[in-house]
Amino acid sequence: MFKRLCIIGIGLIGGSIAKAVRAEGLCQQVVALGREKNLPNMQRALELGVVDAVYTDAAQAMAGTDCVIICTPVGSMQAIFAQLKPYWNPQAIYSDAGSTKGSVVEAARAVFGEVPSNFVPAHPIAGAERSGVEAAMADLYRNRRVIVTPLPNTDPQAADKLSELWQRIGASVSVMTVEHHDTVLAATSHLPHILAFALVGMLGRKDEQREIFKYAAGGFKDFSRIASSDPTMWQDICLANKQEIIPLIQQFQTELGQFERMLQADDAQALFDAFSYAKQARQRFLETFDDPT
Amino acid sequence: MFKRLCIIGIGLIGGSIAKAVRAEGLCQQVVALGREKNLPNMQRALELGVVDAVYTDAAQAMAGTDCVIICTPVGSMQAIFAQLKPYWNPQAIYSDAGSTKGSVVEAARAVFGEVPSNFVPAHPIAGAERSGVEAAMADLYRNRRVIVTPLPNTDPQAADKLSELWQRIGASVSVMTVEHHDTVLAATSHLPHILAFALVGMLGRKDEQREIFKYAAGGFKDFSRIASSDPTMWQDICLANKQEIIPLIQQFQTELGQFERMLQADDAQALFDAFSYAKQARQRFLETFDDPT
Numbered sequence: 267m268f269k270r271l272c273i274i275g276i277g278l279i280g281g282s283i284a285k286a287v288r289a290e291g292l293c294q295q296v297v298a299l300g301r302e303k304n305l306p307n308m309q310r311a312l313e314l315g316v317v318d319a320v321y322t323d324a325a326q327a328m329a330g331t332d333c334v335i336i337c338t339p340v341g342s343m344q345a346i347f348a349q350l351k352p353y354w355n356p357q358a359i360y361s362d363a364g365s366t367k368g369s370v371v372e373a374a375r376a377v378f379g380e381v382p383s384n385f386v387p388a389h390p391i392a393g394a395e396r397s398g399v400e401a402a403m404a405d406l407y408r409n410r411r412v413i414v415t416p417l418p419n420t421d422p423q424a425a426d427k428l429s430e431l432w433q434r435i436g437a438s439v440s441v442m443t444v445e446h447h448d449t450v451l452a453a454t455s456h457l458p459h460i461l462a463f464a465l466v467g468m469l470g471r472k473d474e475q476r477e478i479f480k481y482a483a484g485g486f487k488d489f490s491r492i493a494s495s496d497p498t499m500w501q502d503i504c505l506a507n508k509q510e511i512i513p514l515i516q517q518f519q520t521e522l523g524q525f526e527r528m529l530q531a532d533d534a535q536a537l538f539d540a541f542s543y544a545k546q547a548r549q550r551f552l553e554t555f556d557d558p559t
Numbered sequence: 560m561f562k563r564l565c566i567i568g569i570g571l572i573g574g575s576i577a578k579a580v581r582a583e584g585l586c587q588q589v590v591a592l593g594r595e596k597n598l599p600n601m602q603r604a605l606e607l608g609v610v611d612a613v614y615t616d617a618a619q620a621m622a623g624t625d626c627v628i629i630c631t632p633v634g635s636m637q638a639i640f641a642q643l644k645p646y647w648n649p650q651a652i653y654s655d656a657g658s659t660k661g662s663v664v665e666a667a668r669a670v671f672g673e674v675p676s677n678f679v680p681a682h683p684i685a686g687a688e689r690s691g692v693e694a695a696m697a698d699l700y701r702n703r704r705v706i707v708t709p710l711p712n713t714d715p716q717a718a719d720k721l722s723e724l725w726q727r728i729g730a731s732v733s734v735m736t737v738e739h740h741d742t743v744l745a746a747t748s749h750l751p752h753i754l755a756f757a758l759v760g761m762l763g764r765k766d767e768q769r770e771i772f773k774y775a776a777g778g779f780k781d782f783s784r785i786a787s788s789d790p791t792m793w794q795d796i797c798l799a800n801k802q803e804i805i806p807l808i809q810q811f812q813t814e815l816g817q818f819e820r821m822l823q824a825d826d827a828q829a830l831f832d833a834f835s836y837a838k839q840a841r842q843r844f845l846e847t848f849d850d851p852t
Binding site (some may be wrong): 479550 | 588621634653665671683684704706723733742743746747748750751752753754756757758759760761762763765766769771772773774775776777778779780781782783784785786787788790791792793797798801804805808809811812814815816819822823825827830831833834835836837838839840841842844847848
């Protein structure tokens, strides 16, 4: 599909794209571009055979490259657009894998004035609790969803070609607006992460006083798994999408207040109804989740 | 160890005790006692070979029984104590598997005046998201913790014998006061369940308006797993331990408020610190969890 794919940020997400694209034979060459301080990680990617070459110089990395996917934390996007600008190739396709889309579009606008028509914002929804190129897997995106959020001026051919790339490595592509993406992900991903971080932090302080983790069960292990996510990545996501996240935190506070009132009032029926509704809702989610096509 | 063990409430928890005890050859006979309306479930247990006999009549069930373990939702404990009272055998050992201990002790006190010295309150900490005797497993308690909460007047020999039973089916026994148990479990289990039920309920209502579950990832699947727990069981637990749970809900509201303020203030450093602390705390939990001995 492409002559040369350049991944910027060769961790779990970028490394898995590289591995999948190579496994499917979709690009003649896959290379990585990163900063000096990421050189050890990039060299590890080279040793592992995830990429064919690594660069810290954008000019060299961009020479002959016809597809670029930015897979760094969303807070670094603006700096990367600025680094790419002098070598921007109107014939190439550019995309990203950021968990927030409004902030990425804003970063592109800050650098280019108007978002280039060959930049297609996208977000693969795949687990990222582990990190680093060592964790990269060729099948990370198999049966997973990728949301593509083209802008009104996005070149439809560029968007189609990017979608095809994702489909050919096994993903199911959904198209929606930037705004809808950020609203949905705030609810299904960003708020749950904040709740998990907040709870585990609160219990961690209690545990320092008097051991409690010792008596936690498997349910807590699953519930708290996302609190092991990368702090830098999540600091960036939360700030980038705070306009959506803050109202959800407030709604959740109201929700919790209702549970508090049910307990105060010994309202067994209301608790039963609320728990039953949630159990059914989760069942609906599971039915959706198990078949993402 | 016992001639005849009687399980009251032969679901996942009770059925797994029965299977384990039989697998280890610790009792000559294992029987179940339940209400008329639970007869189909008890007959299923009989068919599956989980128990040797089932009864709806307490007099028959108690004849020759020297160990009784009550495995019903905690809200039903008082009715069960009342049912057992006429046949209470001072030579037998009685225990339970309830997730709250203060409420169980209170229920015993309401029926007997003073809690009988041969009743040993206990709580096996083992996953219970699935339910029913079909889900019962002989190794459910292997490498899991069981908390035994004897009272000042509890017969030490009864407590020791009950602990031995749990140890012989693979569990690691911790002894603590009723109050400490209820404080710890409110934090590590009851609050997380309320958060999961509250979030999944809130998102479920959003999903009815506009599909969002479709775009949730594996992290959400794990985080929300405990929202699939049994509503009746959790209604009982939450009401039984509301004195501990309500202050935790309030603390969690304060905690969430702090995250809201960090977002409002764009305080990247504070978010990073909070997320990093939580990630480390979870690591500490995992190290404890993987080795419960």
